Amino acid sequence: MTEGNFVDYIKIYASSGKGGRGSMHLHREKFVAKGGPDGGDGGRGGHVIVRGDKNMWTLFHLKFKRHFRAEHGGDGGSSRSTGSDGADIIIPVPLGTIFRDADTDQVLFEVTEDGEDVILLEGGKGGKGNWHFKSPTNQTPRYAQPGLEGQEGWYRIELKVLADVGLVGFPNAGKSTLLSVITAAKPKIADYAFTTLKPNLGIVEYRNHQSFVMADIPGIIEGASEGKGLGHYFLRHIERNSVLLFLVAADSDDIKKEYEILLNELRKHNPELLDKQRLLAISKSDMLDEELKEEISQDLPEGVDSVFISSVAQQGLMELKDKVWKMLN
Template identity: 80%
Template sequence: MTEGNFVDYIKIYASSGKGGQGSVHLHREKYITKGGPDGGDGGRGGHIILRGDKNMWTLFHLKFKRHFRAEGGGAGSASRSTGHDAKDIYIDVPLGTIVRDADTDEILHEITDHEKEVILLPGGKGGLGNWHFKSSTNQTPRYAQPGIDGQDGWFRIELKLLADVGLVGFPNAGKSTLLSVLTSAKPKIADYAFTTLKPNLGIVEHRDHQTFVIADIPGIIEGAAEGKGLGHRFLRHIERNSALLFLIPADSNDINKEYDILLNELKQHNPELLDKDRLLAISKTDMLDEELIAEIKQDLPKGIETIFISSVAEIGLQELKDKLWKMLNS
C-alpha cells in the first residue's frame, strides 16, 4: 500500500430504501364472487450496513464512491403475497473505524471486530395490505398503508489504527527508519522533516514466532493538539495503541524538553493517553561513545524507562523488542 493510497478520513452520503406499498386487492375466484380483502404487505426497504474487515487498512476504497442508496421494497400483491425485501447495501471498513453524524459530530458506531455488522440506516418498513383492516363493520376495506420512507444523511467515517505500539516523536526523529528495521514495512525515508505524511504499520517478529503490530505515526510538532501541522489527523491514531514508544534522537538539543512537549501534546489532545504504558528510546546512538552516553544518562526524563538504540547500526533492537513485548503482556 503506497502512502497516497492511505485514506483515514472520508465523508459519505447514505440513503436507505423506502418500504413497499401495501396492496389493495379483493379476492376473486371462480364461484367466489366476494372473497373479501387479500392485499399483501409491502416489502422492507434496503438497509445501509457497515461491516468490519480485518484485511483492510485504509478507507481508500471509499474515496471515489461516496454516495450509497438502497432500493425500495416491493409492493404487496394479491393472495396476501408480501412484496420482496430490497437488497441491503454493505459498506466494508477496516477495524478501528468510527462513524460520526456529519452535522452533530456524535459518534454513532465503532467497528473493532471482523465481520461485525451494524445498521447505519434501516430500510423503511413495508405498508400493511388491506386484509389487515377487515373488521365486522368494514368487511371490504379499499385502502392500504404506504411504505415508510427510508432515512438518509451525511456521515463522517474516520479510521483509528489498531496497533499494539505507537511510535511517537518529532519529525525526522528516525521513526520510519526504526520501523523499516524492526518490520518488513517499507516506509518512505529521507533526511528531512515530515517524510511520513500517513501512518505506516508493520509487524514485529519477536521470539518463538510471536508478533505484535507497531505504527509509525507522522511526527508531532508543538501545537499539534490545536491542529497545527498534521494535528488531529495523526493524534487520533495514537488513541488506540496499547503502548507508546517515544523516540528522541541523541543529537537533540534538549531531550527533556522534547519529551515534555510530546507528552503535553498528547495530554491536550486526550488526557487518557497518559495512562498508557510508555517507553523512551534514544535513537541514533551510533554517533555516541560511552562517555557521551553516560553524560546523557545523568539528565534523562524522570518517570519513564529509557533505552539507547541505533536503527542503522542495529544497536539495542532486540532489547527494545523484549521490553515492548513485556509491556504489552504484563
C-alpha cells in the first residue's frame, strides 16, 4: 500500500431516510357504498449503518465519497398495504475506527469486530394510515400521520491502526528499514527525518508458520504530544499496540536520554500507554564490537528488556522476534 493511499482521518456527511406518509384511503368497491378507512402505514426510512471489515486497512475509499444518504420510506396504500422501507446505506470501515460528532467532538462509538453493524443514524418511522384512527364516534377519519423526518449530521472518522507491535523512535532510528527486512512491507526509506508520514503495517513471519502484525509509526520528536512535528497525528496509532518496541540508534549521543524523551512524550499524550509491555532495540549495532556493546549495556535504562540488532547486517533479528513473541503470548 503506498503512502498516499493510507488515509486515517476523514470527515463525512450522513443522512437517514424520512418515513413514508400514512394513507387516507377509504374502502370503495361495488355494492359497498361506504366502506371504512383502509389506508396503510408508511414504510420506515433507511438507516445509515457502519460495518466493520477486517480486510480493510485504510479510510481511502471514503476520500472521494463523503456524502451518504439513505432512501426515504414509501407511502402507505389502500387495503391497509404498508409502504416499502427505504434501503439502508452501509459504510464499510476498517477495524479500529472511531466515529465522533464533528460539532461536539464527542466519541459516539468504535468498531472493533469484523461484520459488526452499528446504526449511525436511524431512519424516520413511517406514519400510521387512517384505519388506525377509526372509532365508534369517528368511523371515517380523513387524516393519517406523516412520516417522521430522518436524521443528519457531520461526522469525523479516525482510524487507530490495529497492530500487535508498534515501532516507537526518533526520525531516522531505522524503523522503516527494520520493517522492510522482517516483513514484506515496502515502506519509503531515505536518510532524512520524517521519511515516513503515515503508519506502515507489515506481517512478521515467525516459527511454525505463526505471525504477528508490526506497525512502523512516524518518528516522534520532543514536543510531539503538544502537536510538534506530526504530533497527535500519529501518537493515536500507538494506543492500539500490545507491545511497544522502542528503537534507538547505536550512534545516538545518549541512548538512555532518548528512551526517556520517547517515554515522556507517550506519558504526556496518554499515561495509559506506559502500562503496555516495552522492549528496547538498539538499531544499527553492526557498527559496534563486543566491547562497545558491553559498555553500552551498562548504561541502558532500567526496567526494560533490550536487544542489539542490525537490520542491514540482519543481526539479532531472530532474538528480537523471540522476545516479541514471548511478550505477545
